[in-house]
Amino acid sequence: MRNRPGALLVAAAVTVATAACSSSTTGSAGSSSSASSTSASSSAPINVGMIAPLTGAFSPLGEGDEQGAELAVSQLNAAGGIDGRKVNLIIKDDKTNPTQSVIDFQALQGQDVVAVLGSSVSDSAQATAPKAEQAQIPYISLSPVDQTVNPVEPYVFLVPAITTTYATRIMQWFKSQGITKIAVGYDNTDIYTTNGYHSTVSEAPSYGVKVVDTETFQTTTTDFSTTVSHVASSGAQAFLVWATGPAPVILTKTFAGAGLAAKMKLVMTPSDATTLYTQPAGSSANGVVMAAGYGVMASSLPSSAIKTEINQLATPFAAKYGGQPSEFAADGYSGAELLFAALKKAAPSLSNTGIQSALNNLSLLTPDGEYNYTPANHSGLTPDDVAMVVVQNGAFEPTPWQKTQYGTLPG
Amino acid sequence: MRSATAVAWAGGIVAAAVTLLLPLWLSPANLTVYTLAGLYAVTAIGLSLLMGYAGQASLGQAVFFAIGAYTVAAASLHGVPTALALVAAPLLAAAVAALVGIPILRLRGHYLAFATLAFQLIVLSVISNTAFLGGGIGFAAIPSLGVNGAVLTSARGFAWLSWAVTAVAMVLALNLIRSRPGRALRALATSEAAAESAGIAVVRYKLAVFALSAGFAGFAGGIYAFFIGYLSPDSFPVELSIEFVVMAVIFGLGSVWGALLGAAGISVLVQVLNQVGTAPGMPEYMPTLLNYAAYGVTLVLIMVFLPGGLLPALRSLWARVAGRRGDPGGPVGPGQGAGGPSAVALGTALASALRLSPAKDAGEPTPEHARRQ
Numbered sequence: 001m002r003n004r005p006g007a008l009l010v011a012a013a014v015t016v017a018t019a020a021c022s023s024s025t026t027g028s029a030g031s032s033s034s035a036s037s038t039s040a041s042s043s044a045p046i047n048v049g050m051i052a053p054l055t056g057a058f059s060p061l062g063e064g065d066e067q068g069a070e071l072a073v074s075q076l077n078a079a080g081g082i083d084g085r086k087v088n089l090i091i092k093d094d095k096t097n098p099t100q101s102v103i104d105f106q107a108l109q110g111q112d113v114v115a116v117l118g119s120s121v122s123d124s125a126q127a128t129a130p131k132a133e134q135a136q137i138p139y140i141s142l143s144p145v146d147q148t149v150n151p152v153e154p155y156v157f158l159v160p161a162i163t164t165t166y167a168t169r170i171m172q173w174f175k176s177q178g179i180t181k182i183a184v185g186y187d188n189t190d191i192y193t194t195n196g197y198h199s200t201v202s203e204a205p206s207y208g209v210k211v212v213d214t215e216t217f218q219t220t221t222t223d224f225s226t227t228v229s230h231v232a233s234s235g236a237q238a239f240l241v242w243a244t245g246p247a248p249v250i251l252t253k254t255f256a257g258a259g260l261a262a263k264m265k266l267v268m269t270p271s272d273a274t275t276l277y278t279q280p281a282g283s284s285a286n287g288v289v290m291a292a293g294y295g296v297m298a299s300s301l302p303s304s305a306i307k308t309e310i311n312q313l314a315t316p317f318a319a320k321y322g323g324q325p326s327e328f329a330a331d332g333y334s335g336a337e338l339l340f341a342a343l344k345k346a347a348p349s350l351s352n353t354g355i356q357s358a359l360n361n362l363s364l365l366t367p368d369g370e371y372n373y374t375p376a377n378h379s380g381l382t383p384d385d386v387a388m389v390v391v392q393n394g395a396f397e398p399t400p401w402q403k404t405q406y407g408t409l410p411g
Numbered sequence: 412m413r414s415a416t417a418v419a420w421a422g423g424i425v426a427a428a429v430t431l432l433l434p435l436w437l438s439p440a441n442l443t444v445y446t447l448a449g450l451y452a453v454t455a456i457g458l459s460l461l462m463g464y465a466g467q468a469s470l471g472q473a474v475f476f477a478i479g480a481y482t483v484a485a486a487s488l489h490g491v492p493t494a495l496a497l498v499a500a501p502l503l504a505a506a507v508a509a510l511v512g513i514p515i516l517r518l519r520g521h522y523l524a525f526a527t528l529a530f531q532l533i534v535l536s537v538i539s540n541t542a543f544l545g546g547g548i549g550f551a552a553i554p555s556l557g558v559n560g561a562v563l564t565s566a567r568g569f570a571w572l573s574w575a576v577t578a579v580a581m582v583l584a585l586n587l588i589r590s591r592p593g594r595a596l597r598a599l600a601t602s603e604a605a606a607e608s609a610g611i612a613v614v615r616y617k618l619a620v621f622a623l624s625a626g627f628a629g630f631a632g633g634i635y636a637f638f639i640g641y642l643s644p645d646s647f648p649v650e651l652s653i654e655f656v657v658m659a660v661i662f663g664l665g666s667v668w669g670a671l672l673g674a675a676g677i678s679v680l681v682q683v684l685n686q687v688g689t690a691p692g693m694p695e696y697m698p699t700l701l702n703y704a705a706y707g708v709t710l711v712l713i714m715v716f717l718p719g720g721l722l723p724a725l726r727s728l729w730a731r732v733a734g735r736r737g738d739p740g741g742p743v744g745p746g747q748g749a750g751g752p753s754a755v756a757l758g759t760a761l762a763s764a765l766r767l768s769p770a771k772d773a774g775e776p777t778p779e780h781a782r783r784q
């Protein structure tokens with residue numbers, strides 16, 4: 001009788017496999033005729049694809065991406081959709097893995113999506129963007145990888161600002177503070193942080209800033225005592241750190257523990273402008289200066305177009321999910337808004353080329369800032385879209401300098 | 412016996428025909444899964460030789476897949492002809508395996524498994540810090556595979572290439588296990604001391620099969636690099652190694668066909684779970700639940716109830732359906748679970764793979780062996 005469960009299992013497995021096969025058959029039926037078929041029916045929903053790391057190491061990012069994009073979709077559909085058609089968001093999980101992201105992209109291709117919001121995982125973005133370009137499907141990347149838009153590829157667009165944009169804003173702040181000597185630390189195993197370092201080095205001279213010390217570490221580094229002691233003796237007035245994940249938290253605690261917070265400014269980048277950083281860093285993060293989107297300091301913003309835009313995300317977000325939208329939610333929401341604006345421009349014919357050319361000449365204010373995509377610039381944000389904030393008891397407050405910059409708010 | 416051979420041949424021809432024709436019918440996404448399944452099958456077949464026949468565990472097989480992929484990327488991005496780079500991939504992977512095999516193959520069971528795991532982590536860390544190998548950022552824009560001006564870019568072409576390589580790997584593996592070295596491998600898996608006293612060069616054979624399995628993985632990895640076009644250390648996580656082990660054991664360790672079915676089955680299962688988890692209307696926790704819990708529970712259930720793997724269970728089921736009660740293959744039914752690698756300890760395929768102490772498991776012929784003897 002011990003055979004029974006086994007036999008049952010096998011039967012179950014066979015059933016599942018058969019079901020899987022038949023479902024994939026139906027899925028593939030219409031796949032070969034992709035782009036043009038979408039304009040066939042005037043009331044059919046418009047399929048939009050999204051790849052997000054819903055599981056794996058980057059799942060906190062993916063959760064935000066998904067929430068932001070879903071909120072944008074429900075708002076759009078409630079307002080009547082695009083040309084009378086609802087948008088149907090098809091989300092795929094890339095498991096924080098570039099191979100899976102490529103499979104997801106092709107699955108979306110098979111589901112007749114008009115465009116894809118790409119994964120916030122940099123590996124996934126790098127593996128998938130070329131496939132999208134090859135397939136000529138508009139790909140709006142949520143991953144801060146400068147290389148996806150430099151050089152410009154016709155079908156690939158970027159939502160987060162490129163690192164040069166952040167570096168420039170940080171240099172503006174350094175200059176305003178009279179800071180001329182800085183130490184730079186970066187994670188040399190991550191593309192965003194490595195790009196950030198190179199952007200820092202190339203932007204610094206124009207602002208009279210000299211990099212007096214360079215420190216490298218890895219995503220998995222857990223001991224920063226050597227790094228901090230190097231920086232302490234370097235004569236730098238500020239320590240700019242490009243890092244993500246647990247490393248910047250540990251670094252912040254080591255920095256504060258060494259009493260350096262009184263002697264120099266610790267400056268972080270938008271990847272740390274999240275509760276994933278402020279909560280574990282706790283009081284050690286007080287006084288840390290960050291470059292970030294205006295969304296993180298929305299409550300302190302004066303009435304403005306960008307504030308209205310941010311609240312359109314933040315208010316329903318708080319009602320639905322509780323709490324403030326993360327930068328990833330803002331990216332997901334902004335990316336979706338950019339795409340919808342392009343779809344509205346391109347409608348009723350939602351051909352690949354139509355959407356591409358709509359994106360190519362698009363100006364739009366989103367919670368992430370004011371985008372101006374042009375054929376030569378698929379990044380679209382400028383240093384004015386970046387806020388310089390300071391961490392106070394876990395919240396992001398505008399720096400005094402930032403308050404003087406309200407005349408140049410986006411929008 | 413004759414009719415059995417005829418049936419086997421007919422089955423083989425049908426399987427080959429279906430394998431060849433499938434790419435004409437699959438959607439782009441399914442075609443990618445299909446291509447990857449072929450590459451994983453090549454790796455799993457190599458691993459099956461190593462684990463099932465030679466009785467040596469490896470929890471780091473993805474490292475050889477990675478070495479193959481990196482060989483292709485680094486060489487072709489530095490101007491080496493792509494076909495030559497692909498040929499170099501298995502050779503380098505095998506050479507590295509032979510080299511590290513000298514010290515680590517002195518270890519056995521858990522120790523060897525963890526040494527291979529550690530080796531993978533070390534290699535990934537070295538790659539992360541070597542600018543020449545793309546560092547942590549990886550290699551993008553890997554050139555297309557081409558010979559004499561003909562360039563392979565079509566998804567179908569890759570699917571056929573992947574499964575052609577799988578077929579070659581199958582033939583090599585099946586011939587190897589029937590050959591004199593194959594018998595020597597099984598002997599050393601049963602008892603190294605006995606094998607050695609029978610004149611088998613134990614160390615050399617173990618090294619050779621380790622290098623061969625690495626070569627298989629390296630070749631598959633080389634094709635992967637051309638196929639996906641982007642590599643970084645994160646493309647080859649430890650999870651991939653574990654997936655290879657699962658593929659090699661789930662249908663029955665020590666069976667080349669089992670490894671093939673395992674690679675195909677697990678590839679499909681993973682994608683089905685992924686698809687179901689993100690289906691419209693699914694709650695937000697579903698992807699996590701399915702990718703971890705359902706996947707894990709499936710493996711646990713199979714190893715608890717069918718510790719010999721799915722293939723023997725299917726065969727005994729078939730025997731019962733066909734009314735042939737006394738299965739000539741011997742101990743195959745799930746009822747014989749107690750004699751197999753007990754899944755009680757951890758209950759997973761992984762644990763079961765780790766528990767593979769050569770003396771115990773390989774001593775009991777799997778049906779695959781039984782059929783061939």
